Amino acid sequence: MRYLKAEDIQKALTQAICQISYESDPKAVERMRTAHEQSNHELERDVLGAILENNELAAIDNIPLCQDTGCTVIIAEMGRELVIEGATLQEIADRAAAEAQGKCPLRASISYDPLFRRKNSGNNSPAIVHIRQVEGKRLKLKIAQKGGGAENMSFLMMLSPATPLEKIKEQIVQRIVESGSRACPPLVVGIGIGGNFERCALLAKEALFEELGRKHPDEHYAALEQEILSMINKCGKGAQGMGGGLTALAVHVLHEACHIASLPIAVNLQCHAHRHVDIEL
Amino acid sequence: MQVHELRLPLRAEDIRKLKEGDKVLLSGIIYTARDQAHKKLIELIEKGVDLPFKLRETAIFYCGPSPKAEGKVCGAIGPTTSSRMDGLTLPLLQQGLKVIIGKGERSAECERQIREHGAVYLTAIGGISAVLARTIVSCETYLWEELGAEAVYRMELDRLPCYVGIVGD
Known part of the structure; x- marks a missing residue:
């Protein structure tokens, strides 16, 4: 022992x-930096610029x-x-x-x-x-x-296993897009699929801890992550809902076995201030 | 994107020249109020008690600051989700409030109320506390200290960056 x-x-x-x-997740910051360099959208550049500046000033000024x-x-x-x-x-x-x-x-x-x-x-x-x-x-x-804002916009759905994949994607994306600026995009999207009612919520939370932008080991889920990310970013909501192409930084799915009658799906949203770390003792 | 440098109190013509999507750098004295403080302010209004500050001359910022570290002017500053205050906004507009700072969309009803009262709703960026903190000249608890982050704080701003979300005619 x-x-x-x-x-x-x-x-x-x-x-x-x-x-x-x-300190925000450095990979989240990196994605926003790239988008800031490439964006032609004036408001999006302004908002992303402020977020990037904040990531530098927080440590210097000792302000969360x-x-x-x-x-x-x-x-x-x-x-x-x-x-x-x-x-x-x-x-x-x-x-x-x-x-x-x-x-x-x-x-x-x-x-x-x-x-x-x-x-x-x-x-x-x-x-x-x-x-x-x-x-x-x-x-x-x-x-x-x-933070409370992104948590408040998170949701859980108990779907029928017969729900077509396209419908599932649409429902997930629609709810995220409807949350507008309230969850403080650009977002990290954690999706838990399977388990049961409470387990899918925990999977969604845990998905947020995955290395940002990692590829899912299962090709079907990897493709699903990419499709949902692309659908969210085509909506035009953008950073803080002010417009532009960067509404989400990454989509991570975690999945588990579930009851034959169920298809539980939970979506946990994370704001752009992606504050997490893994430690091992 | 047009940028306006404005100092409170705003005149009707200051508000009239604003367009949705414009940037505003706001200076002057403002007061914070979140859910709990709104309820208490409305209780005072309903009792017919004069508020300790003139709503017409200031701005209400939906913000619950974090505590100051030693030697700092303020802690972390930023907007909270405005929609929680949608049903609590009208009584303040009726008392003359012209400037609201928050985050995110308002209900259609609240949007109409803001427009009808010739007020302006400014959205600040969430999660940029260190950037916003550099624009805070002073920050003191003003009312209901027992509410902690939900108390009313009096702040002096020096060019706080925000954007025009809704503006009255």
């Missing part, structure tokens, strides 16, 4: 949360990329021969979210009660933690600071 101390995990997590709050510094989301892969000493992973994540909130500082954006009280927890706890058990002794943490 391998033993890891709760304090050591918390320290690494806090550091990661602070780091991503000031976005005022919505997000909710901490962690997808953990935990080796079955690993023991965490001193606290549960949920407790560790909550402490790290709170520590980072005070230290950076980040905006307190978590409401303690979702419906009746809407009272701010004041320190960004609790975090959202998903744990998957894997072989071995390692602890891998996929960490994101997820």
Whole structure:
């Protein structure tokens, strides 16, 4: 067995949360830089130029990329021969979210009660933690600071397995295009297909952590990703919905087995401030 | 794309010369208000209490800043999704509000209300907090500090970049 101390995990997590709050995924930035150089659309160039400038200034001026510094989301892969000493992973994540909130500082954006009280927890706890058990002794943490705007425009559909592929693509693209500027495009689009009701949502979230623009190993899904990306970018909504050809930076699909009666599809949107990192302890 | 440098309070003729898609560099004193602050402002209006600032002379910015780091003028600044305030906008327009800053599309109803009141809706870019922070001269909590990011903050702007989304006739 391998033993890891709760304090050591918390320290690494806090550091990661602070780091991503000031630094967007470099591949996302690179895509926007290329589009900025190639665009002939005046407003799109203006908007992309401001986003690129922001990515440079955030680190220099020590100002988070976005005022919505997000909710901490962690997808953990935990080796079955690993023991965490001193606290549960949920407790560790909550402490790290709170520590980072005070230290950076980040905006307190978590409401303690979702419906009746809407009272701010004041320190960004609790975090959202998903744990998957894997072989071995390692602890891998996929960490994101997820903003509310793009999360609010995300959606889930329980389709009939007989739905034609063209219809599926159209429905996905239509919902994304309708979200306009609210999800803060250019977007990264995470699509979870299969599993069941809750599982496809988790797959969609996890798809956002994939290396930006990676090719899906299955040729059918790879083609689907490319087609959806191309359809979204033909809509003309553009960066921040101000027009142009760059509404989405990438589309990532993750899929899983599902019930013969079901075709669950979830789409999780990520704004252009793509704040995530993987760490391994 | 035409660029206008404007200072609050705006005159009717300042607003009339704006076209949708124009860029505005906005200066002057503004107040932030999100969902919770809107509800509280509307409660005051309904009670007939004078608001502590003149809506006609300022702008409402749909923004919940992040806390300031030590020695900074402000934290992270940026617009939140405006559509959440669609149903809460009319009472403020009726009190004279002329300038709104936010992000994204408005409902058809809200768009009509903004036009009818000769107001202008400006959209700022989301997720460019460090760029916007450089245009903030001061930022202080003004009302309802207990609401945290949802409190009303008073800000002085120096050429905050935004774009004309909806403009009244």
